[in-house]
Structure formats: C-alpha cells, structure tokens
Amino acid sequence: MSRMDRWFAPEWAGGWTLCRWLYAGIGLSFHGPRIQWIADAYADHGFLFSRPPLNVPDWWIMSPASATVVWALGTLGLLLVLWGGRLTKPALVVWVICSTLLVAHEGLNWKAYDRLHAWVGLAMLLGPVSERGLSTKARSPAGRWMMLLIFCSLYGMTGWTKALVPGWWSGEVLAYHLVDMNFGHQPLGIWLSGIPWATKAMGIATVAFEGLFPFLIFSRRTNPWLLAVGTLFHLSLVVLMNVGPFSIITLCAYPVLLHPEAGQRLWARLRRARPA
Amino acid sequence: MTDARTTVPKLRLPVLCLVGLVGAYFALCMVLEFMEGPGKAKTLVGARSFGQWNMFTLKATWNKQLKAQAYQDGEWVSVDLPEMYKARWESGPRYQRPAFLRETPLTPLLAQSICQRMDPTPRAVRLYRVRWKRKLGEEQKSDRPEVTQLLEWPCSRRIRRPQGTIL
Numbered sequence: 001m002s003r004m005d006r007w008f009a010p011e012w013a014g015g016w017t018l019c020r021w022l023y024a025g026i027g028l029s030f031h032g033p034r035i036q037w038i039a040d041a042y043a044d045h046g047f048l049f050s051r052p053p054l055n056v057p058d059w060w061i062m063s064p065a066s067a068t069v070v071w072a073l074g075t076l077g078l079l080l081v082l083w084g085g086r087l088t089k090p091a092l093v094v095w096v097i098c099s100t101l102l103v104a105h106e107g108l109n110w111k112a113y114d115r116l117h118a119w120v121g122l123a124m125l126l127g128p129v130s131e132r133g134l135s136t137k138a139r140s141p142a143g144r145w146m147m148l149l150i151f152c153s154l155y156g157m158t159g160w161t162k163a164l165v166p167g168w169w170s171g172e173v174l175a176y177h178l179v180d181m182n183f184g185h186q187p188l189g190i191w192l193s194g195i196p197w198a199t200k201a202m203g204i205a206t207v208a209f210e211g212l213f214p215f216l217i218f219s220r221r222t223n224p225w226l227l228a229v230g231t232l233f234h235l236s237l238v239v240l241m242n243v244g245p246f247s248i249i250t251l252c253a254y255p256v257l258l259h260p261e262a263g264q265r266l267w268a269r270l271r272r273a274r275p276a
Numbered sequence: 277m278t279d280a281r282t283t284v285p286k287l288r289l290p291v292l293c294l295v296g297l298v299g300a301y302f303a304l305c306m307v308l309e310f311m312e313g314p315g316k317a318k319t320l321v322g323a324r325s326f327g328q329w330n331m332f333t334l335k336a337t338w339n340k341q342l343k344a345q346a347y348q349d350g351e352w353v354s355v356d357l358p359e360m361y362k363a364r365w366e367s368g369p370r371y372q373r374p375a376f377l378r379e380t381p382l383t384p385l386l387a388q389s390i391c392q393r394m395d396p397t398p399r400a401v402r403l404y405r406v407r408w409k410r411k412l413g414e415e416q417k418s419d420r421p422e423v424t425q426l427l428e429w430p431c432s433r434r435i436r437r438p439q440g441t442i443l
Binding site for chain 1: 281282283285288291292294295298299302305306309310314322323325326327328329330331332333334335336337339341361362363365366367368370372373375382385386388389392393410411412413414415416
C-alpha cells in the first residue's frame with residue numbers, strides 16, 4: 001500500500017449526514033430573516049460599503065429586486081442541501097455564491113459566522129454529503145481534513161491570542177464582554193460578570209479549550225472528550241452571550257470532527273439503545 | 277461496511293494541494309496576527325478577513341452608541357436611527373459600527389445617508405457618540421454618559437464614497 005493509499009484510506013462517514021442537516025437548518029435560520037431588510041441592508045446605494053477582496057459594491061450594487069433574487073436562490077440552495085441527494089453539491093455552490101454576494105454588500109462587518117459557514121461549506125464540498133445511508137459507509141477522509149484545518153485555525157488563533165492578553169487569565173476581559181450592550185447583556189451573563197472567581201474560571205477554561213484544541217483533536221483518546229467540552233462551551237455561549245448562530249454553526253461540524261472510530265461506536269450504541 | 281470508496285487517484289494530488297493552500301493561508305493569517313498584535317492588523321487587512329478569528333480578545337470597558345439630530349423647521353430634533361436603519365447584526369445596528377463611532381472618512385457618509393433618508397430633507401445633521409462605563413454585575417444604563425459631537429453636516433453638501441461612486 002502506497003503512502004497516498006494510506007492517507008486516503010476510507011473512514012466511517014456517518015457524521016456527514018448530521019453535519020449536512022445542521023448546516024442547512026442553521027443556514028436557513030439566519031439567511032431567511034434577511035428578507036425583512038433586504039432593501040435597507042443590501043440595496044441602499046447611499047449606505048453600502050465594500051472591502052477588498054470582495055469589493056463587489058464598487059462595480060455592482062444590487063437593486064431590491066436583484067437582492068431578493070439572490071436571497072431566493074440562496075434559500076433554494078440551502079433547501080436542496082437539506083434534502084440531500086445528487087443536487088447537494090451544486091446546491092451548496094449556489095448557496096455559497098449567493099451568500100458571498102450578500103456578505104460582500106456588508107463590507108462594514110464580515111461576521112465570523114458568515115465566514116465560518118462558507119468555510120464549512122467548502123469542507124462539505126470535499127466530503128460525501130450527496131450520498132444517503134452514510135452511517136453504514138466509509139468514504140475519503142479529505143473533507144474531514146479540511147474541517148480539521150478550519151477548526152484548528154479558528155480555535156488556535158482565537159485561543160492563542162487570548163492567552164497573550166493578561167486580562168483573559170484573570171477573567172476581566174470576559175466579564176466586560178458579558179455586559180456588552182450588543183454581544184452580551186443576557187441575564188445570566190450579567191449576573192456572572194459580577195462574580196470574579198466565576199469569570200476567572202470561565203476565562204481560564206475558554207483559553208485552555210481553544211488553545212489546546214489544535215493539539216487534542218488529533219488524539220483518538222482525547223478527541224471525543226474535547227468535543228464534549230466544546231459542545232458545553234458553545235451551548236453556554238448561547239445562554240450567556242448574543243453571538244447569533246455562531247455557536248450552532250460550529251457545532252454542526254462536530255459530527256465530522258469526531259474521530260470516525262468513536263463516531264461509529266457512538267452510532268452503534270445509539271442504534272442498540274433505540275426502542276424496537 | 278457496504279462500501280469503501282475514497283478519492284480517485286487522479287484527484288488525490290489536487291485535493292492535497294487545496295488542503296495545503298488553505299492551510300498555508302490560515303498559517304499566514306496567524307503569523308501576521310501574532311506579528312502585528314490582535315486588533316492591530318495593517319498588512320493584507322482585507323484578504324486576511326476570511327482567516328481572522330479574533331473573537332472578544334481585547335478588553336472593552338465602555339458601552340457606545342451613536343445618536344443623531346437633524347435641523348428642521350428652525351430647531352434640532354432627534355433622529356430615530358433604529359427606525360431609519362432597521363437592519364441590525366448581533367454587534368448592533370449598521371450605523372453603530374466602530375467606523376462611525378469616531379471621526380473617520382466614513383462618518384460624513386452616514387450623515388449624508390441620514391439626510392437622504394429623511395423626508396423632508398433637513399438642512400443639516402449632527403452626529404454624536406454617547407458612551408458610558410460598563411458596570412460588572414449590573415444591567416447597563418446610560419446614566420451620566422459622555423457625549424461627544426462627531427460631526428455637523430450640511431445636507432446640501434455632496435461627498436464621494438471612498439471608491440469614487442457619487443452617492
């Protein structure tokens with residue numbers, strides 16, 4: 001067996017189905033409401049800003065009608081991704097193009113969840129998302145590599161930079177973000193921000209989880225535990241802060257990031273536990 | 277297992293190249309981030325945006341809001357910005373991005389946009405930044421805020437967008 005064959009040895013692919021459903025579902029949840037203010041946010045010639053390299057509004061600012069068409073095509077793309085089958089990958093490409101066109105008109109703020117959703121879409125293009133019955137199949141690991149790369153970059157960069165900021169270790173930076181008028185200001189977050197030992201513990205846990213992710217994700221032994229901690233971390237973000245769909249987009253990749261052997265074992269256990 | 281297919285041999289090298297390219301891009305973003313410091317990006321700022329994952333890294337101890345007044349019928353009246361700009365993100369309304377909360381080349385563009393959206397068009401628009409210290413463990417109320425006037429903009433004046441498109 002050549003080295004290339006070893007690298008591309010097929011692995012359990014069941015996680016991709018759950019990833020696809022979550023990806024399309026969460027995409028619809030944040031893309032759908034865009035229609036409410038499509039003219040205000042995407043077609044206002046007086047208040048649109050572009051940013052290279054996606055400076056589309058410099059040469060084309062959408063009209064309300066064309067923005068609505070782009071929105072509708074993106075919605076159709078996501079619905080087809082949710083449905084699955086042969087059209088999944090072409091639909092994914094349509095969705096990424098439409099979403100990118102809309103995001104290009106939001107030059108003031110390229111949101112982390114928009115960027116992450118696009119990156120996860122790229123990983124899905126390399127994965128076996130158009131197939132059904134994946135829980136009993138093994139497929140190429142290429143899509144999973146891309147997903148690992150994206151998430152090692154995501155957690156690594158944010159965790160390592162936080163580790164260099166002294167206020168993160170003391171919990172002070174986190175405490176102040178919990179009372180941010182937009183991203184924070186949730187009842188439980190406000191209460192916790194006034195308890196120094198709690199924000200210190202949460203600050204250290206955040207830096208440790210994010211900073212160690214790129215190392216612990218590759219070990220078969222630590223991988224499931226790391227993702228379990230990550231799930232708790234992101235669900236607590238949903239309760240404590242207002243970060244939009246970011247946490248759920250992150251979680252939609254977890255079934256693919258789970259080590260295939262652990263994923264297969266978990267799936268078998270779930271099947272056994274299912275009532276007949 | 278009913279099947280065990282993998283990437284066909286002729287596509288393996290292109291796939292590896294793609295993964296390597298994305299990896300190199302993320303590595304470059306990370307190296308530049310560490311060289312220049314979080315929140316201080318200078319090099320390839322736009323191109324790095326896709327691989328930039330700074331989230332809540334730096335301490336922020338102030339809550340900030342943008343307010344506007346318009347000169348109409350001989351007096352300054354408050355402008356209902358949330359009603360005028362309905363689209364908002366998790367980070368707040370579009371007019372409250374950091375680029376508008378201090379004097380930048382974009383601040384007059386917001387003023388001009390307000391002029392255009394108001395009916396009848398006012399004679400002038402004023403923009404203010406209101407900020408107050410965040411208080412830990414409490415709901416954030418803007419008592420005793422610091423108010424700074426950023427700009428007074430006559431609506432008769434025209435301005436070009438940074439890219440050159442006339443508004």
